[in-house]
Amino acid sequence: PSGETFASAPSATGWSCALSGGGTVLTCTSTAAPIAAGTSLADVTATVDIASSAAGSLQASATLVDSADLATAEGATAAVDVTATPVLHIATSGTPSSAASGTHYGLTLSPSLGGSPAGPAYNDPTLTATLPSGETFAAAPTTTGWSCALSGGSTVLTCTSTLGSIPAGTPLAPVTATVDIAPSATGSLETGASLADSADLATAATATATVDVT
Secondary structure: OOOEEEOOOOOOOOEEEEEEOOOOEEEEEEOOOOOOOOOOOOOOOOOEEEOOOOOEEEEEEEEEOOHHHOOOOEEEEEEEEEOOOOOEEEEEEOOOOEEOOOOEEEEEEEEEEOOOOOOOOEEOOEEEEEOOOOEEEOOOOOOOOEEEEEEOOOOEEEEEEOOOEEOOOOEOOOEEEEEEEOOOOOEEEEEEEEEEOHHHOOOOEEEEEEEEEO
């Protein structure tokens, strides 16, 4: 079905196999003809790749045909329920393009959970921001829906969701923290941010923000 493809045409004793239809159709023709009635045929095993965007019940169909001998075709189906992979997004704002050493600014992290409300729920997403040398967070922010803490000498901000299981498409509150620039800081300072949800096998989303300090 749509959402699945064969990885490659398998090699099986007694069969010659090939793919068509963009890798969605596998056709195997016997190489052992003629075959005596009652003869067991070798199994054919093929690897099926599920697309990262696939979701729902996917049903594959199979047939065994011998039209030359006027045999009645035999059919079978196999279904698999696929859960869509969670999709994470993160953006940053508030970082000035340039700033003076010894000043401060507000860094806002805006996370979001992709997918429709019918998609998979998210569990305990974690928001992380890591400052470069020359910057520190003034304090751990207090934000609805998040529990935040500082580490690494106040250079790492980690916020864990307190909402439990979150339906896909649910808006998440942005997190804003004050960043202090050291009096001795200079040059281009880059902050890295990420949104992760390893419990649900989601690929972490990342973003960066850069300020030129003079």
